[in-house]
Amino acid sequence: MTRVLIVAEHDGRQLNDATAKCVRCAQGITDAAIDVAVFGLELQPVLDAAAKLDGVKRVLAFNAAQNSHALAAVLAPQVAALAGEYSHVLAPSTTFGKDLLPRVAALLDVPMVSDVMAVESPTRFRRPIYAGNAILTVEVRDVGTLLATVRTASFEAVGSNGSASIEARPVTAAAPSHTRFVGIAASGGDRPDLQSARRVVSGGRALGSAEKFQLIYQLADALCAAVGASRAAVDAGYAPNDLQVGQTGKIIAPELYLALGISGAIQHLTGIKDARTIVAINKDADAPIFEVADYGLVADLFEAVPQLVAALQSRAST
Amino acid sequence: MKRILVGIKRVVDYNIRIRVKPDNTGVITDGVKQSINPFDEIALEEALRLKEKGLAEEVVVISIGPAEVQNQLRTALAMGADRAVLVEAAGVEPLDAAKIFLKLAEREQPLLVMLGKQAIDDDNNQTGQMLAALWDRPQATFASKVELAGTTARVTREVDAGLETIEVDLPAVITVDLRLNEPRFVKLPEIIKAKKKPLETLKPDALGITPRQRVHATHYAAPGTRQKGVMVKDVNELMAALAAKGLV
Numbered sequence: 001m002t003r004v005l006i007v008a009e010h011d012g013r014q015l016n017d018a019t020a021k022c023v024r025c026a027q028g029i030t031d032a033a034i035d036v037a038v039f040g041l042e043l044q045p046v047l048d049a050a051a052k053l054d055g056v057k058r059v060l061a062f063n064a065a066q067n068s069h070a071l072a073a074v075l076a077p078q079v080a081a082l083a084g085e086y087s088h089v090l091a092p093s094t095t096f097g098k099d100l101l102p103r104v105a106a107l108l109d110v111p112m113v114s115d116v117m118a119v120e121s122p123t124r125f126r127r128p129i130y131a132g133n134a135i136l137t138v139e140v141r142d143v144g145t146l147l148a149t150v151r152t153a154s155f156e157a158v159g160s161n162g163s164a165s166i167e168a169r170p171v172t173a174a175a176p177s178h179t180r181f182v183g184i185a186a187s188g189g190d191r192p193d194l195q196s197a198r199r200v201v202s203g204g205r206a207l208g209s210a211e212k213f214q215l216i217y218q219l220a221d222a223l224c225a226a227v228g229a230s231r232a233a234v235d236a237g238y239a240p241n242d243l244q245v246g247q248t249g250k251i252i253a254p255e256l257y258l259a260l261g262i263s264g265a266i267q268h269l270t271g272i273k274d275a276r277t278i279v280a281i282n283k284d285a286d287a288p289i290f291e292v293a294d295y296g297l298v299a300d301l302f303e304a305v306p307q308l309v310a311a312l313q314s315r316a317s318t
Numbered sequence: 319m320k321r322i323l324v325g326i327k328r329v330v331d332y333n334i335r336i337r338v339k340p341d342n343t344g345v346i347t348d349g350v351k352q353s354i355n356p357f358d359e360i361a362l363e364e365a366l367r368l369k370e371k372g373l374a375e376e377v378v379v380i381s382i383g384p385a386e387v388q389n390q391l392r393t394a395l396a397m398g399a400d401r402a403v404l405v406e407a408a409g410v411e412p413l414d415a416a417k418i419f420l421k422l423a424e425r426e427q428p429l430l431v432m433l434g435k436q437a438i439d440d441d442n443n444q445t446g447q448m449l450a451a452l453w454d455r456p457q458a459t460f461a462s463k464v465e466l467a468g469t470t471a472r473v474t475r476e477v478d479a480g481l482e483t484i485e486v487d488l489p490a491v492i493t494v495d496l497r498l499n500e501p502r503f504v505k506l507p508e509i510i511k512a513k514k515k516p517l518e519t520l521k522p523d524a525l526g527i528t529p530r531q532r533v534h535a536t537h538y539a540a541p542g543t544r545q546k547g548v549m550v551k552d553v554n555e556l557m558a559a560l561a562a563k564g565l566v
């Protein structure tokens with residue numbers, strides 16, 4: 001029987017949007033029996049949010065001190081112990097899911113499918129390879145439980161009008177002591193989250209310094225947008241690592257994406273393929289970013305961006 | 319001996335624009351430049367730096383692939399690795415690659431196994447995590463900083479929320495991210511010297527592994543392309559276009 005388990009992603013307080021996108025993917029596999037497993041400590045708001053997701057039948061709560069940080073070595077045996085009850089186990093293709101699910105797969109001695117972008121059947125999926133320059137269809141055979149991570153940019157989040165049951169489950173697997181959480185330095189703040197924002201403004205190497213990168217933040221503020229960056233901008237220290245967009249950064253699908261002083265390397269474009277509208281400002285008319293931009297402007301960004309900010313502010317005040 | 323094993327996968331060079339074969343059975347690789355997976359170069363660089371600091375004594379590079387991966391292993395030896403192991407097998411899935419690495423880890427008893435966070439051909443991002451599970455050892459994925467201290471390693475990881483730090487007991491598996499370091503260039507005398515360094519070749523069955531195919535590639539397609547849009551002449555025109563679409 002087809003039964004799908006989704007491993008929820010959360011930060012201890014809030015359920016990550018990625019979970020609702022995994023539910024949408026799961027609905028392509030089965031129209032019944034979708035459960036969500038939540039691992040953590042003192043999880044009530046997260047559990048409540050998971051129980052509201054449309055299409056979810058049960059929420060399984062694994063509440064324990066050892067689960068207070070999402071360490072793959074600690075969580076993997078717990079997910080593996082649960083997997084036998086399911087035909088499929090899904091997790092988002094975020095750093096959380098990418099870290100965890102392959103470890104579960106190896107414990108179960110099964111292969112795994114990364115970055116599912118479309119479900120063709122319960123055993124057949126499409127996924128991007130070569131930084132999205134080819135789309136591969138895979139058919140999985142001879143596995144007990146099928147494990148996959150979900151490319152969240154390919155799926156719309158399901159709504160929140162459901163009422164799944166919440167079941168507390170005992171945490172029995174002993175936690176290994178060889179891996180210890182030390183700390184996390186989050187750069188976040190109260191800006192819109194890059195992965196779920198409807199608008200994103202990204203800056204590239206052209207910004208030239210962390211101070212001048214503030215221009216990107218000004219435009220983002222005027223648009224209520226999240227901020228992103230190219231790898232070159234992150235490597236140079238203009239922006240923190242968690243803002244990197246692309247093959248090895250975040251894959252995003254905003255309604256509006258502005259690329260400022262970004263050349264449009266394939267590794268960057270991989271991250272924005274699903275953006276609804278792309279705007280590029282670059283002083284080089286031959287920059288590859290213009291090949292994919294819906295609106296392109298050849299200009300010096302240090303002139304164009306302040307003008308854009310001013311135009312947006314004057315619109316807002318009228 | 320304090321040893322570090324490093325995975326070296328041969329992949330289509332990252333500068334090549336990939337094209338799908340007209341009959342949808344694969345991507346065109348004939349005559350296309352192949353290189354060391356960029357993440358693996360970074361893993362090797364880190365291992366070499368640990369050795370140069372006296373924290374490791376031997377760096378062994380391992381590649382699973384066809385006989386031609388010798389070229390990439392020679393480059394790795396020229397960068398400074400001490401010896402190489404080539405496991406001859408093509409199209410090995412990450413789980414079997416992890417099983418091969420496990421057998422070699424059992425044989426070599428390393429302090430660390432350093433792999434790339436992902437191979438840029440299949441973009442799987444699985445092998446290191448799978449190896450850590452099979453080996454029943456810690457994993458520190460997406461590393462942007464590695465500090466060894468006695469029997470532990472402190473690793474900073476690039477995660478979606480920012481930078482996470484974990485501490486792991488050794489031996490452990492570390493998969494590396496782009497910002498860990500910048501790999502060195504190979505110098506000509508090193509290339510000549512590398513020809514004399516040991517390169518062992520074996521087949522998976524010598525390690526007791528028979529690779530299986532369970533994830534079957536049935537079709538390759540070119541991605542949907544975006545329509546090239548319009549060029550606007552100034553910020554006013556841009557604002558007007560965005561406003562017309564209801565985007566501002």
Ligand SMILES: Cc1cc2nc3c(=O)[nH]c(=O)nc-3n(C[C@H](O)[C@H](O)[C@H](O)COP(=O)(O)OP(=O)(O)OC[C@H]3O[C@@H](n4cnc5c(N)ncnc54)[C@H](O)[C@@H]3O)c2cc1C
Nearest residue numbers: 204205206230231232246247248249261262263268283301
């Ligand atoms: C394995 C691998 C993975 C990678 N992953 C990623 C990834 O996830 N994300 C990513 O972004 N990159 C990634 N890269 C790097 C990628 O190949 C490019 O090097 C990078 O995206 C370039 O960043 P950029 O466009 O900011 O810089 P550049 O390519 O240097 O482009 C700067 C642009 O700014 C323009 N410019 C300069 N001054 C001005 C001005 N005053 N006004 C307007 N325009 C100006 C220039 O014309 C140029 O087009 C990866 C590379 C590798 C090898």
Ligand SMILES: Nc1ncnc2c1ncn2[C@@H]1O[C@H](COP(=O)(O)O)[C@@H](O)[C@H]1O
Nearest residue numbers: 325326382433434436437442443444445
């Ligand atoms: N065939 C292989 N030969 C050598 N190393 C490999 C091979 N496959 C995977 N690896 C290692 O595992 C990492 C992650 O690969 P993957 O899980 O395929 O994305 C790579 O960066 C390599 O370090």
